[in-house]
Amino acid sequence: MDKQGVLGIFSYVDLTVKAVRKLKDEGFKNLRVFSPVPNHEIEVAVGEPESIVRFFTLFGAMLGAACGVGFTVLTSSDWPIPVSAKPVVSIPPFIIIIFELTILMGSLSTLLGLLINSRLRRNAPRSMYDPRFTDDKFGVMVTCGKDNVKKVEEILNSQGAEEIKFDGV
Amino acid sequence: MSEQNSLTYAKVNEDVIRMLDKPTVKWLALFLPVLGFVGFGMFCFLYQVYTGLGVAGYRHPVFWGVYITDFVFWVGIAHSGTLISAILYLFRASFRVSIYRIAEAMTVFAVLTAGLFPIIHLGRPWFFYWLFPYPNQRELWVNFKSPLLWDVFAVSTYLTVSSVFFFVGMIPDIAAIRDKVKEVPRKIAYTILSLGWKGSNWEWLHYSRAYLYFAAFATPLVLSVHSVVSWDFAMANLPGWHTTIFAPYFVAGAIFSGLGMVITLTIPIRKIFALEDYITLDNYDGMAKMIILTSLIVGYAYGCEFFMAWYSGSPAEWGQFYYRATGQYALFYWIMVVCNVLIPIPLWFKSVRRNIKALFIISIFINIGMWFERFNIIVISLSQGFEPGAWGIYKVSWVEMGITMGSFAWFFMFFLIFIKTLPAISISELKEILPVPKKEAKHHG
Numbered sequence: 001m002d003k004q005g006v007l008g009i010f011s012y013v014d015l016t017v018k019a020v021r022k023l024k025d026e027g028f029k030n031l032r033v034f035s036p037v038p039n040h041e042i043e044v045a046v047g048e049p050e051s052i053v054r055f056f057t058l059f060g061a062m063l064g065a066a067c068g069v070g071f072t073v074l075t076s077s078d079w080p081i082p083v084s085a086k087p088v089v090s091i092p093p094f095i096i097i098i099f100e101l102t103i104l105m106g107s108l109s110t111l112l113g114l115l116i117n118s119r120l121r122r123n124a125p126r127s128m129y130d131p132r133f134t135d136d137k138f139g140v141m142v143t144c145g146k147d148n149v150k151k152v153e154e155i156l157n158s159q160g161a162e163e164i165k166f167d168g169v
Numbered sequence: 170m171s172e173q174n175s176l177t178y179a180k181v182n183e184d185v186i187r188m189l190d191k192p193t194v195k196w197l198a199l200f201l202p203v204l205g206f207v208g209f210g211m212f213c214f215l216y217q218v219y220t221g222l223g224v225a226g227y228r229h230p231v232f233w234g235v236y237i238t239d240f241v242f243w244v245g246i247a248h249s250g251t252l253i254s255a256i257l258y259l260f261r262a263s264f265r266v267s268i269y270r271i272a273e274a275m276t277v278f279a280v281l282t283a284g285l286f287p288i289i290h291l292g293r294p295w296f297f298y299w300l301f302p303y304p305n306q307r308e309l310w311v312n313f314k315s316p317l318l319w320d321v322f323a324v325s326t327y328l329t330v331s332s333v334f335f336f337v338g339m340i341p342d343i344a345a346i347r348d349k350v351k352e353v354p355r356k357i358a359y360t361i362l363s364l365g366w367k368g369s370n371w372e373w374l375h376y377s378r379a380y381l382y383f384a385a386f387a388t389p390l391v392l393s394v395h396s397v398v399s400w401d402f403a404m405a406n407l408p409g410w411h412t413t414i415f416a417p418y419f420v421a422g423a424i425f426s427g428l429g430m431v432i433t434l435t436i437p438i439r440k441i442f443a444l445e446d447y448i449t450l451d452n453y454d455g456m457a458k459m460i461i462l463t464s465l466i467v468g469y470a471y472g473c474e475f476f477m478a479w480y481s482g483s484p485a486e487w488g489q490f491y492y493r494a495t496g497q498y499a500l501f502y503w504i505m506v507v508c509n510v511l512i513p514i515p516l517w518f519k520s521v522r523r524n525i526k527a528l529f530i531i532s533i534f535i536n537i538g539m540w541f542e543r544f545n546i547i548v549i550s551l552s553q554g555f556e557p558g559a560w561g562i563y564k565v566s567w568v569e570m571g572i573t574m575g576s577f578a579w580f581f582m583f584f585l586i587f588i589k590t591l592p593a594i595s596i597s598e599l600k601e602i603l604p605v606p607k608k609e610a611k612h613h614g
Contacts, residue, residue, distance in 0.1 A: 012608040036178055036345070037600040038373040046370050051378040075302065075310035083314050093314045096397060100322040103390045107330045107383060111337065114379035115364070118372045131348035133368045134341065136178035136606070160608070 005128050006152045007141045008161030013039055016138040019159035020045040023142060026155060034129070034139035042138075053113040060109020061102050068098030127167045176446060178600050185342070185594050186349050188442050192589055195441070200585050203578045210575010213568045214289060222292050226566035230559050231551040235569040236290040239576055241543040242426070243283035244324065244398050245419070248391055249427025250276025251331060252459075254338070255387035258380075263602050264455035267447045270595045271438065272431050273335045278583040279430075280328045282576050287320070289572060316397070316404045323397040330390055334383045340366050341376070342592040395423045402546065408489035409550030412477065418470040422542060425463035425509070428456050429535030436529045438588060447594055450523045457522035460513055460535070467542075468510040485555045497562060498549045501541050508538025 010016045016033065020042065023031060033042050072094040080088040133139050140161075142152045153164055192200070217224050227234060250272040257265040288297045300321045302311045311318050344366035347359035366372060399419035402410040432453065439448045478490040493502045512534045515521040522528070553560050587593065 011606060013605045014607045014609055033370040034368050035370070035373070036341075036368060037597050038377050039605065042370055043374065048370060048374050051375045053375050053378045053382070057379075057382045071302070072313045076313060078310060079308055081312075083312055086314060090314055093319070096319045096393075097313055097322050099393060100319075100326045100390075103386050103393075104326040104329060107333055107386045110379050110382045110386075111333050114337065114375050117375045119365070129367050134345035134348045134366075135182050 002146055003143055004146050004149050005141055005143050005167045006149055006156065007128050007130070007139055007165040007167075008156035008159075009130060009132070009163040009165075010138040010140065010159075010161055011136070012160070013041060013138060015160040016140060017041045017045045019140050019156060019161065022155050022159055023140070023152070026151070028142050028144055028148075028152065030143040032141040032143075034133040034137075034141070036134055036136060036138075051117065053110060053117060056113025056116075057106055057110045060112075061106030063109070064102040064105030065098055067105065068094070068101035071101070072097050128165065130165075176599075176603055178603065178606065181596055181599050181603070182345055182349065184444070184447070185592050185596050185599075186346055188593055189346065189589060189591075196585065196589065200582070203581050203585060206574055206578030207582055210572050210578060213571035213575065217289075217568050217572075218294060224566060224568045226564055226569055228561055228563055230554060230561050231548055231563035233290075233547050233551060234563055235544070235565055235573055236286045237547050238540065238543045239573055240283050240286035240290070241398055241419075241547070242540050243279045243286070243576065243580070244395060245423035245426045245539060245543070246430045247276040247279035247283065247327070247331070247427065248395055248420070248423035249431055250274070250279070251334075251387050251391040252424050252427065253431070254334065255384040255391065258384045259388060262455065264452045266598050266602055267444075267449070267594055268431060268435055268452050268456075269598075270338065271435055271593055272427075273331070273338065274584065274587045274591075274593070275427070275430060275434060276331045277328070277335050278580050278587070279427075280324065280331060281583065282580045284324060284328060285576065285579075287317075316401045319397045320401060323394045327390060327394045330383070330387060334387055337376075337380065337383060338595065338598075339591060340364055341368065341597040342595060344368065345596050346592060392420055395419045402550075407550055407554055408478075408483070408485040409474075409493070409546065412474070414470055414473055414477075418467070421463045421466035421470070422509075422539060425460060425467055426535060426539035428460050428463065429532040429539065432456060432528055432532035433536060434584065436525055436532075438593065442593075444594070447599070450525075453525070453528055454519070454522045457516045457528060460531075461516050464509060464513040464516075471506060471510065489550060489553055492553050493545060493549050496549070496553070498545065498552070502545055502549070505538050505541040505545055508534040509542060512538070 008019060010019065013035075016035070020031060020033060024045075024047075031046060033046055035042055073089050076088050076090075082088060128141055130137065130139060140156065142156075144152055149166065156164055225234065225236070250269075253265045253272040254269040254276075257269070287300075288294045291297060300311065300318065340363060343359050344363040347356065347363045350356050350359060396416035396419065399415035403412060403415035405411060435448055439445060475490050475494075478486040481487075493499070512531055515527065516531065521531075548563055552563055
């Protein structure tokens with residue numbers, strides 16, 4: 001195991017953001033920041049690419065619309081029974097079904113996208129998580145080579161980390 | 170939101186998780202009678218299944234009665250939950266934060282309750298699955314041109330999407346509870362429900378995006394659902410039903426009744442759990458303003474119906490509305506007008522909007538008024554259609570009343586279980602509107 005995890009725990013957002021910036025300046029790219037709330041400053045400092053959940057949403061919604069069209073048109077044509085003197089394939093009422101299926105499948109695929117993407121990259125080993133992160137503390141976890149542990153610890157300390165934890169990753 | 174400024178991140182966790190402490194005697198004193206009423210409702214339903222739909226008071230020509238009224242009422246109640254959680258989220262209205270979880274729970278439980286009524290209303294409820302389009306041996310498919318089938322799609326989509334929205338919104342809060350509770354069974358339950366949430370930037374990134382899309386989907390969905398419910402009536406050629414204003418009229422009414430129910434539910438919860446710091450008078454002020462708006466729309470629709478009946482020159486249409494205001498059901502009609510149009514008028518004054526007792530009383534009247542609105546639309550229209558020879562009177566039977574009471578109990582049962590097991594106030598969103606903890610004080614807020 002040549003990689004090591006170092007976790008700094010902070011009480012303030014501004015210190016957390018400064019620590020992230022400093023670590024990135026020093027060339028540490030493998031960072032994970034924990035916070036009890038979503039925070040824009042942290043998001044900017046870490047500089048993650050835009051979430052790809054949006055493609056799941058788009059794909060799911062389009063699939064839903066296609067299913068809605070296929071389902072209503074094909075089943076109606078399968079055994080054509082004219083109702084209320086309306087065409088067998090009657091677009092206005094089918095739009096309601098298409099609309100509902102678009103929303104249903106779009107939402108379910110968004111859920112799927114959220115679950116898959118949040119779990120794809122392993123967050124952190126259990127020992128690198130602190131229950132206070134859902135309460136009022138912020139955490140910065142750095143994954144680095146063993147020879148850099150000392151340096152990371154110094155940076156975290158200099159930026160005001162209140163506690164530091166170590167673990168193999 | 171000045172009243173919430175005294176709160177800190179840690180205090181929010183502590184206060185919300187405190188609500189999940191062991192049930193008190195007061196809670197049990199509420200829960201047990203509620204269970205009793207649920208039992209009575211079930212007995213009435215079983216009696217109806219055993220005896221036949223005849224016990225439901227249906228008489229020619231009224232074959233849609235209290236059950237359909239209840240269905241529309243509960244679907245309506247559901248609407249303000251999505252309004253508060255999704256539409257106000259998109260508009261960034263911060264007064265929604267402390268009440269939206271309760272409103273969302275209300276949505277899910279109200280749709281669950283509403284979903285029972287089309288089944289209760291069936292002569293052979295065990296064949297309810299015939300409504301779903303599934304391949305069968307005779308290759309017959311459902312009729313997609315029927316509004317009742319639109320209902321199946323709209324209501325089941327609404328139940329699914331609002332449940333997902335409700336659950337996803339709770340994930341970070343369930344993780345917060347998981348990290349606080351000590352007892353092993355509770356810890357295991359919350360660990361499973363939290364789906365391994367750790368609050369890392371990676372999770373928040375996808376979470377915030379997904380939440381935005383859920384809100385963006387839920388917004389048109391909520392408008393479509395009650396429109397579809399209104400078309401159950403508007404598509405039929407019957408005086409009092411066959412009108413184009415039904416969709417906006419029903420949506421406004423739904424939001425109006427839902428807001429009434431949110432106020433009815435949150436006021437006792439706020440008192441019992443001492444949540445005055447969270448659910449503030451500003452929250453109620455915002456909801457009361459929306460009640461004024463929707464009450465005006467509903468009032469306008471009542472007037473508009475009469476105007477169109479007169480202006481159309483259709484004797485059947487005008488006869489129907491004249492009958493509503495002066496016939497055998499006139500009392501119900503005027504209860505509706507008084508409760509929905511006149512009683513909300515004091516809310517124009519700020520002092521009333523910020524008076525908890527007054528709000529509670531007004532909200533109860535709104536609930537009553539909106540139930541009668543649905544009753545009037547459904548029953549009075551059916552009892553006097555086009556053909557005078559086929560007019561008739563419908564009287565509510567004890568079985569229908571029992572099932573209606575049971576449905577209220579069923580709704581409150583879920584709600585009482587919810588406030589003792591899941592976070593009734595959003596911990597993470599509430600923290601978002603608090604000042605961010607910063608070392609350098611000048612950057613506060």
